[in-house]
Amino acid sequence: MAHEPLRLRERGAEVLGPEELNLDQAARRGFVTRVRDLLPAATPQERGDALVSAVQKENGAVARAIAEYGGIEDHKLVLALGQCIAFDVPEVVPSLIAAGVDRDSPENHYDAPPIVLAADRGRVSIVRDLLAGVDLQRRDKRGRNAIAAARDRGQTEIVRMLQAAGATARTPAAIAKATRQKLAAGARSTWAPQLGGTAATGDASRFGLPSLRSNEGWPACGDCRAPLTFFVQVDLSRTPKAAREVFGVGLLQLFHCTACNPSHPFSSGHRVRIVDPADAVTDATKPKGAHVLPERPITGWARAVKDYPCREADESALLPEERAVVFTLNRQGDKLGGWPNWVQDPDYPRCPHGGHRMTQPVLQIDSHHGVAHMWGDNGVGFIVQCPQHRDAVTFLWQCA
Ligand SMILES: [Zn+2]
Numbered sequence: 001m002a003h004e005p006l007r008l009r010e011r012g013a014e015v016l017g018p019e020e021l022n023l024d025q026a027a028r029r030g031f032v033t034r035v036r037d038l039l040p041a042a043t044p045q046e047r048g049d050a051l052v053s054a055v056q057k058e059n060g061a062v063a064r065a066i067a068e069y070g071g072i073e074d075h076k077l078v079l080a081l082g083q084c085i086a087f088d089v090p091e092v093v094p095s096l097i098a099a100g101v102d103r104d105s106p107e108n109h110y111d112a113p114p115i116v117l118a119a120d121r122g123r124v125s126i127v128r129d130l131l132a133g134v135d136l137q138r139r140d141k142r143g144r145n146a147i148a149a150a151r152d153r154g155q156t157e158i159v160r161m162l163q164a165a166g167a168t169a170r171t172p173a174a175i176a177k178a179t180r181q182k183l184a185a186g187a188r189s190t191w192a193p194q195l196g197g198t199a200a201t202g203d204a205s206r207f208g209l210p211s212l213r214s215n216e217g218w219p220a221c222g223d224c225r226a227p228l229t230f231f232v233q234v235d236l237s238r239t240p241k242a243a244r245e246v247f248g249v250g251l252l253q254l255f256h257c258t259a260c261n262p263s264h265p266f267s268s269g270h271r272v273r274i275v276d277p278a279d280a281v282t283d284a285t286k287p288k289g290a291h292v293l294p295e296r297p298i299t300g301w302a303r304a305v306k307d308y309p310c311r312e313a314d315e316s317a318l319l320p321e322e323r324a325v326v327f328t329l330n331r332q333g334d335k336l337g338g339w340p341n342w343v344q345d346p347d348y349p350r351c352p353h354g355g356h357r358m359t360q361p362v363l364q365i366d367s368h369h370g371v372a373h374m375w376g377d378n379g380v381g382f383i384v385q386c387p388q389h390r391d392a393v394t395f396l397w398q399c400a
């Protein structure tokens, strides 16, 4: 049997004996003796390639021989460790550790620290071997440390080992709290409207039917000429003091054409304005052909709560798992002030009095909250104001 390859070759067969294989080929085929013969003359790169090949072919004895010989490129040791985890070849890991592999490096094809990868894949003995010398708080791209990855995958034995080693993963509440603290400088107050059941009159805040100046008619769409639909009015003079100080006073009103349904600001298909508090207003009567939404009086404003920016927060100080919860800190639904619940990229319109941005959200009108209307596919509408010119207000809406 030992002479079979030579005899075959004499007869023209393309079979090579172990003594004719190069290091990488010998490693792939699992010829330990030949590998040992070739290691001294090999370069660090060739030894590294052969090591990775041996692991991928699950030739543990060969891989151990190469790792124990040493003189291997550092990044190949890291790659080999990643492959030991991926291909489940735990017997090589102690030799890699003895050869000085960087046990924390995520440069292993999987962008994950080895301990997280091993925890995720359920490699119990590899986790045990790595445990002593690694940073247990290192995270993968999804923001998981080893214990979070093990919990994710239901690897209970590994969870117990990591707990015994002192690894901890923050609870969702702790992550949200840390994120709020890091974004505290950008937090704003916001107020949700309190809706009542009975009809409101005069300049009271409400959805449904507007009040109009005594000398004016019902506004019409600049595009299709149909009567606009009234959406909401807010008597800014009766909003909480902190809101009033920012937005000013007067009766803020939004009319919108539900036929043209324009989403962009300063469209002729909507009318946004702040009626001067000195102007007398009377309850409007519904004109022929106007679409009127159900009346919902706004009887007051809920206690102020903190609101955090969404899609416009400075996330540079946040960890990956904190970035993942930023959107949950931004209040949804109808609200006065706060930060827009942007569905798309932030889109503050330019002020008509000078081209600067109108970065002050006054009122957010969500789909099917105070008003029985859906903005596109469950979108959100925003009335925004210029921080320098309080009379400059407009409306836009976004949906997914
Ligand atoms: Zn229209």
Ligand SMILES: [Zn+2]
Binding pocket: 351, 352, 353, 354, 356, 386, 387, 388, 389, 392
């Ligand atoms: Zn302006």
